[in-house]
Amino acid sequence: MTDAARWKATIYVGGLVSMATTSNLHDVFLPFGEIVDVTLPKNDAPNATEPHRGFAYIEFEDADDAKEAIDNMDQAELFGRVLKVSAAKPPKSAEEGLGGKTAIWEQEGWLAEHNVSEEDRTATAGARSAVDDRPEDPMQGLEGLDFAGPKPE
Secondary structure, three states, X not given: OOHHHHHHOEEEEEOOOOOOOHHHHHHHHHHHOXXXXXXXXXXXXXXXXXXXXXXXXXXXXXXXXXXXXXXXXXXXXXXXXXOEXXXXXXXXXXXXXXXXXXXXXXXXXXXXXXOOOHHHHHHHHHHHHHHHOOOOOOOOOOOXXXXXXXXOO
């Protein structure tokens, strides 16, 4: 199964209580289809009392099963808490986008999208020079005047 297909068959389950386990989640979501994996991210904070971060990812064998689980379990209650169930979003690559470790202009997609031809540059420069011909400040040249109004005779 490709990564894209795997993410289409994976759901996000939020709003979990601290006593929820992977076994509980497997049992609750099993009626919707064959489950490949249940991931309950651990709490990495050094002084955290919660065993996990309050959400999970559940990967189904089939993407239709994941849609069925979303339709039936979103806003359902588990251990007295309302669950938020939605399609999981694929993680951002560390090499792409504004949060990446690679400069944005060094990424392949950015350069292809923002590449400007020499012809476009000269056309833009010509338009800028036409704008530069007019004075920037309408009050330019009036610096020597001491007062406003007509000159006294």
